[in-house]
Amino acid sequence: MIEETRVLLRHAEDPKMATLAGYESYGGYEVLKKALKEIEPEWIVNELEDSGLRGRGGAGFSMGKKVSFLPHTDDAKYLCCNADESEPGAFKDRELMQRNPHQLIEGIIISSFAAGIGHAFIFIRGEYDDQADILDRAVEEAYEAGYLGTNILGSGFSLELVVHRGAGAYICGEETALLDALEGKRGNPRLKPPFPAVQGLYGGPTLINNVETLSNVSHIVANGADWFKSFGTEQSPGTKVVSVSGCVKRPGNYEVELGVSLRDLIYGLAGGPLEGHEITAFYPGGSSSPVLTPAEMDLPYSFEAMADAGSMLGSGSIIVADDSVSIPRMALRTAHFYRHESCGKCTPCREGTNWTEKMLERVCTGEATPMDLDIISSVQDNIMGHCLCVLGDAMAMPVSSMVNKFRDEFEETIAEEASKAWSGSLDGLTESPGRDEPGGEEPGPGGVSPEHVRRQRLAGRGVPAGEDV
């Protein structure tokens, strides 16, 4: 069995690590002191770019490049740490903030120093109340120790850091919606360009990075780009905290080098499927990634390999489904989530998520026909690439992958549910309506007309209960 390669999560089981004294006892803030004294900001930017560190929040864009895009002017610049983590399946940032908040704060300070940023925010989802309290305490400690505030450690560099709690909206994880939420508005995505690096928070240049991305920064600055590149693959350097959940024996966060095999992650570290079950499908990168099947279990877990397989690594969250899970119902859950979270600004997303959910509901109650599956697929095609942000795509990709790869199962579900509904509607009847009943043209079995059954079903009667999705 493979072992974890813990860089970010090293010593994380020690509760001391969440305090300033504990973090410092493990060498914390030494890099910051060194950087402020003797390292040029440009060197840090170069080293970050050279390291190939890719964003850990979803898109996988080079962090160093993003920093280098910030204009070298004296305008007020901002940093926003994206700790919204609301993608179903993702829970790595929670672990990183809870166990090692100062690692993140140090990363934020060094990144801000490198980019000449004076104001930083940690935008944390409102549900993470415990973790936000931990961050609040840690930020306070860092202010007291002089790592934050004006003229940090006498270097002339100043930085204010605010922990900003969200209030429950997945869309606020999208970087431009996050900016709106931070400006105190309803979180609606903005049109890009301009990109936040040019015009972001309060119209100023803004660096937005994920918790895990920023947590890597002090390690790279301390050890150099080559050290970082010695982990992982050429296009996906470094380690990754992977969240594995669903139908596995040991769900949890595992830090591994990028490029280990999916099998090692799912069967090795996470313990494989539950007793007596087999894995049928899994999302390799959170609920917005197209699902893969056990046939793809031996692929390396890296940005490039997941993209080649037609999916994505995303935030690095694997959700495993086994043979007890109905794929059409899983698709319905997925669609339901995105329908609920769509901000409603653009039509393909607002209407597409809504109708996809409705059509999948019909699949799961047997009211659909196989032709509806083609319609579902075509709706997904019409969503993809046609929205302001990628939330629409985030539903379209997994749903269309499920319909394509598991079409048989969708058709079986329709047939099964339709026959259940048919017999269910017979059970519910005390009297057979005759030919002369309204709508009773052609009597079916037992003298019940198909029209009557159809009406019963439309009225919500005679459909097996308990399928509340």
Next chain:
Amino acid sequence: MTPVMPSDFDPRNAEPEDFISPGLPVDEANTTGRLPIGDPEQIPDPAEVEVPEDLREQIQQVVDKYPDKDHKGSPKSAAIPVLWIVQRRYGWCTPAGIVQAACVMQVTPAYLESVASFYDLLRTSPQGEHQVLVCTNLACWMRGGDQLLDSFCEKTGADREAAGHGGSLSEDGNILVSGFECLGACDLAPMASVDERYFGPLENGDASTIVDQLEAGEEVLPEKALEKRGLAGGVAESTDPRVTEGKGPNR
């Protein structure tokens, strides 16, 4: 005077100018059925609204943390944290609380209300003294999240249908039970957030225990609290020299 649409107005036979309310300049007029209902809402006048002193201080402190505090007419960044303060104080975002907050921030109450209604965790109607959010998203659903929500509803008498669509109060009105999207703790599946702390993996029977404990004012299931959990991979000493000889933090 509030303009009133004539009761016999039929948009199908109307001329374009009929859509313009009588007596109003064109740019203030609205289309059919949506007539202006009077003056636009004003920013509350500090002389008229009474705000408890400690609340005012608390809000001002938060507003001052944001760089836009001096932006004329738009010091809005603190909107969400301020609504959190209102909700913590009054139990939910009460209209009176919103007016007080709007008064300190110098924005309109409607503005804060529009923000509050956007976010799932800010409540614009009464919620109980305790909140139970049960995750029914993918990982939790696979491991029995729906049944867990059933159990909470059965125990508290909350309406299952409503609980699955935004939340429902227990029979005594003390506990809000709500199905919720992924709470970021799929490793605990099926899990619930009880008064903003995470618990899992829960069995259906735990619902009853949790509710009893909440009602008795006891600590909730300490052995299933997230904060008591170790790392999934346990304690692992690294042997990799790149890690053990690293010069960064976590040495």
